Structure formats: structure tokens, C-alpha cells
């Protein structure tokens with residue numbers, strides 16, 4: 001009986017690998033790209049063996065739907081991995097915690113207290129103030145006709161908003177230099193996205209991590225982030241603040257009240273782990289989207305002009321566009337969706353782990369298999385999208401595809417039980433940041449740079465940002 005059961009199992013196709021390491025060497029520096037190339041040969045359900053760990057890559061709308069909708073309950077856990085474990089104080093956060101009562105409770109709490117529509121609305125004054133500061137600084141550069149780094153400008157905006165909203169301090173109040181802070185966040189994302197040999201090769205993997213320096217980098221990243229959380233928490237304990245309760249105040253209050261999540265009492269480590277999700281989730285993903293959007297617009301003059309005239313016609317003579325003004329900006333929303341199609345900030349989504357056996361396309365996915373949905377590949381699939389390499393926002397005109405996790409063609413926020421809980425907050429920051437930059441300024445390339453010179457190279461990590469700086473010269477559109 002056992003043999004006949006085994007014969008019924010159909011393994012997904014796999015590229016050939018080496019003994020011990022399996023397919024580990026085939027991941028490359030940008031795994032979403034190399035896995036996309038492999039999936040063209042081996043199909044939309046592909047099995048790789050990373051040392052001892054089986055990993056399935058799903059690369060089509062249909063297979064993503066089967067996993068994240070039909071079998072979500074079978075694969076809504078997260079695998080343990082050295083990077084996730086160390087950065088999340090042993091999986092005490094939301095994003096990397098395995099499926100458990102603790103995860104259910106902490107996610108519920110976050111949705112109610114941190115990411116609700118009401119909370120996002122309470123952040124509106126902060127967002128308006130920070131956007132205004134950003135516009136003032138860009139006006140300076142415009143008056144001197146000097147190019148600015150779009151990557152840094154947007155990262156500056158999102159970190160200022162997140163620091164104020166979540167940690168209650170202005171960014172300068174944190175005491176880390178701007179570049180140091182950017183590095184801290186980028187390094188953490190690289191550590192989260194790195195494939196650590198210790199996770200895949202028993203007994204000797206850790207030696208490889210020591211040898212490659214990965215272990216040292218990870219320890220440094222954990223230490224630096226920990227110092228940052230300590231500083232922010234101490235600041236909150238010292239001060240008797242008036243006014244709006246920020247995320248840290250709220251978590252400290254819940255700790256004091258003896259809140260229980262799953263079987264755990266909320267402790268300082270739980271708070272730090274949750275702050276890690278807010279910091280990393282909140283700062284980079286939105287800034288990455290904004291930078292790619294400006295990059296695509298700089299390469300597509302027609303789309304740039306069209307979106308600017310929509311914003312300028314609709315907004316009249318405002319000085320700042322608030323996030324509740326963006327409802328009418330339908331073409332802007334299409335531009336953002338098109339950016340997410342070609343440049344999803346987390347191109348392989350965060351990994352899932354199968355809790356029990358199930359089937360996709362008739363192939364057996366065994367319990368404990370690690371799953372990744374390659375949303376980057378889905379966005380470029382010619383069976384789903386006409387001329388997929390072209391940046392053409394109008395493709396969203398005659399359909400109701402949105403990015404909220406129900407249309408499997410476009411999954412920048414994932415789907416199912418693990419979907420990003422902060423879709424509203426993320427979308428709001430992106431729409432507001434982009435609308436203001438396009439409304440207040442025209443943009444041109446620096447002297448001697450042609451459109452063909454704009455590169456699209458990506459930087460590795462769990463989230464994938466534009467590797468090189470996009471430099472653009474702002475020109476003030478109107479004096480309000």
C-alpha cells in the first residue's frame with residue numbers, strides 16, 4: 001500500500017543539481033531573474049533542492065491562484081531561516097512568524113491598532129508636513145538647477161513619515177545620520193533575502209556562512225538594529241509625551257497592561273520584532289515603488305506628460321496634494337499598478353512553508369516544502385500580458401485588476417492569509433509621494449545623459465530596489 005501511494009506522488013520538474021548543494025548554485029545574485037529563466041524551461045511549478053530543503057517556485061497566474069487561494073490554508077506558514085530568526089528575535093514578529101496562535105493574535109492586533117484606516121488617517125498631518133518639507137528641499141535644488149538622487153529623495157520621505165508615525169520622533173531625533181539609516185535598512189533587507197548555507201546544508205553550512213562573511217554581516221545588522229530599537233524605546237520611556245499616541249507608545253502600553261498573544265506575554269523583544277516589520281516594511285517598499293515609477297516615467301515621455309496633466313487639471317492650484325485628494329487620479333493609479341507589474345518590490349514574495357501535503361497542477365507539494373511565488377515572472381508573462389516588456393499603464397483601463405490580492409496577475413502585496421496587512425498605508429504613501437513630485441515639478445535628465453542611458457539594474461535582497469541612482473533635474477512648475 002505504501003509503495004502504491006508513493007507511486008501516485010508526482011514530483012514537479014527540476015533542473016539537474018549537484019550532490020549536497022543541489023540547485024543552490026543556480027539561484028544567482030538576483031534569484032527572481034534566474035528562476036524566471038529556469039521556469040521557461042521547467043514550467044510554472046518547478047522544484048529545486050537547496051541542499052536538503054525542497055523549494056517550489058510558482059511562476060504563473062494559475063499556479064499562484066492554486067497556492068494562495070485554493071490551498072492557502074496548507075501553505076500559510078513561514079519557513080525558519082537563520083536571517084529571519086535572528087532579525088525577528090526568534091520569530092516574534094508578524095512577517096516571519098510561523099503559522100500559530102501567536103501569529104494570528106499579533107497580526108489581528110496589528111491590523112486593528114497599527115494599520116487600520118483610522119490609524120492611517122491619523123497619520124495624515126505627518127504625511128502632509130513631511131511632503132511639504134520634501135517639496136521645499138526640491139525647490140532649493142530646482143532654483144540651483146542641480147540634479148537630485150530620486151532614490152535618496154524618496155527614501156528620505158518614507159523614512160521621515162514612518163519614523164514620525166511609528167516612533168514619534170523626527171528622523172533627526174533618532175541620532176543616526178541619514179546615509180547610516182539607509183544602509184541599516186538596506187543591509188537588513190539583504191540579510192533577509194540572502195540564502196544562508198546554514199539553512200540548507202546540514203553540519204557544515206555554518207562554516208560556509210563564516211567563510212563568505214554572511215554570518216558576520218548578519219550579526220552586525222542585528223546588533224545595529226537592536227541598538228536603534230533600544231534607543232527609540234528608551235526615548236519613549238523617559239518622555240511624558242502629550243498628543244497622539246504613536247506605535248511605540250501603544251505597544252509599550254499593551255506590554256504594561258499584560259497583553260497576551262497566543263501563549264506569550266508581550267515583552268520588549270516582541271515589541272522590537274514588531275518594530276522591525278514596521279521599519280523594514282514601511283520604509284523601503286514604498287520608496288522602491290516611487291523610484292521605479294520615476295525611472296519608468298523618465299523613459300516614457302508620453303506617459304509622464306499624460307499623468308502630469310491629469311494631476312494638474314484635477315488639482316487646480318493646491319500647494320500640497322494630500323492622500324485623500326488622490327481618489328480622482330485614475331491615470332496615476334494605473335501608472336502605479338504598471339510599476340508594480342514590472343517592479344514588484346518583493347519579487348519572490350516572502351517565502352511560505354507547506355504545513356501539509358497538497359497538489360498544484362497535479363504535482364505533489366510535500367509538507368515542509370518552501371514555496372515562492374515569482375510575481376516578477378508573472379508580471380512579464382506573455383500569456384497574461386500583451387507586450388509585457390512595454391511600460392503601458394493604459395492596459396489597466398478596461399479591466400478591474402487591482403493590487404489588493406484578488407487578481408493573481410498583479411500581486412505586489414501577496415495574497416491570502418499572509419497578504420501585507422498595510423496595503424492602505426503603502427498605497428497611500430506611494431500615491432501621495434508621486435502625485436506631489438509630478439504636480440510641483442517637471443523633470444529632465446542631467447546634461448549629457450540620454451534616455452537610453454537610464455539603467456534598470458536591480459540590487460539584491462528580499463526587496464529589490466534600483467541599484468544605481470536615478471539623477472534628475474527638477475524644474476519648478478508653478479509658484480503657489
Ligand code: HEM
Pocket residue numbers: 094095096107277278279281282283285286289345346349350351411412413414415416417418419420421422423425426427430
Ligand atoms: C508599497 C508598499 C508595500 C508593499 C509592496 C508590500 C509588500 C508586502 C508583501 C509582498 C508581503 C508578503 C505577502 C505574502 O507573503 O503573501 C508583505 C507582508 C507584510 N508587510 Fe508589506 N508591503 C508594503 C508596505 C508595508 C508597510 C507600509 C508596512 C508596515 C508599516 C508593511 C508591513 C508588512 C507586514 C507586517 C507583513 C507580514 C504579514 C504576515 O506575514 O502576516 N508593509 N508586504
